[in-house]
Amino acid sequence: MAQQTIPQNKMIMWVIIALIIGGIAYYVYGGQGNKYGSSGGVKETTTKEAGTATTGTEIVLAPVAGHTPSQNGTANLEEKDGKVVVTLNVAPVLDGPQPAHIHMGDCLATGDVVYPLTSLVEGKSISTLDVSMEALKAQLPLVINVHKSADEASVYTACGSL
Incomplete structure (x- = not known):
């Protein structure tokens, strides 16, 4: 037994x-199972504001493996009046402004900058792009990268694919 x-x-x-x-x-x-953690989960959202519907996209910004410091956060993209408003929030907060850009490619193979974004200050940034959501999505694959600082722009602290 x-x-x-x-x-x-x-x-x-x-x-x-x-x-x-x-x-x-x-x-x-x-x-996600890649070396960059989550390559940016994308969630479509719809909100109604004063009788008008706006469609938005929430992107997960994940730490970049092998780069320190690392940050987590979100990027919210929402179309208002034919332009895309990008709101970034990351933590932990780093000292000084942090450049951010929308690049061609993905978190594994980042290409040229397509849209510069307003630098993050205290982990936050809001940018308005002169492009519609439809035109932006037509340019995929795109990726949002947050950089450590202007002096250390080659060090990505967070990344998320659109």
């Missing part, structure tokens, strides 16, 4: 270990 419980106990132990490892991997990689 004792011999039957030992294999059952080992099987239960291995199932528990597999669940723990899977949970840790999901937590570390944000469910």
Whole structure:
């Protein structure tokens, strides 16, 4: 009888270990499984303002592996009067302004700057782009990168794909 419980106990132990490892991997990689953490989950939203509907997009900004400091946050893109308003919020807050841009490409292969954004101050930034949401999406793939500082622009602290 004792011999039957030992294999059952080992099987239960291995199932528990597999669940723990899977949970840790999901937590570390944000469910995306690439070296940049979450490559930017995108969520479409619709809001009604004074009788008009606006469509927005929320993008997750994730830390960039191998770069310190690292930041998490969101980028909200909303079309108002035919222009896209980009609101960035990241944490932890770093000293000094942090440049941010919309680049061609994705978090793994960042290309040229397409749209400069207002530098973040105390982790926040609002920029208005002279482009509609439809025209912006026609340029995909695009990525938002937050840089450590103007002096260290090659150090990305957060990234999210549109």
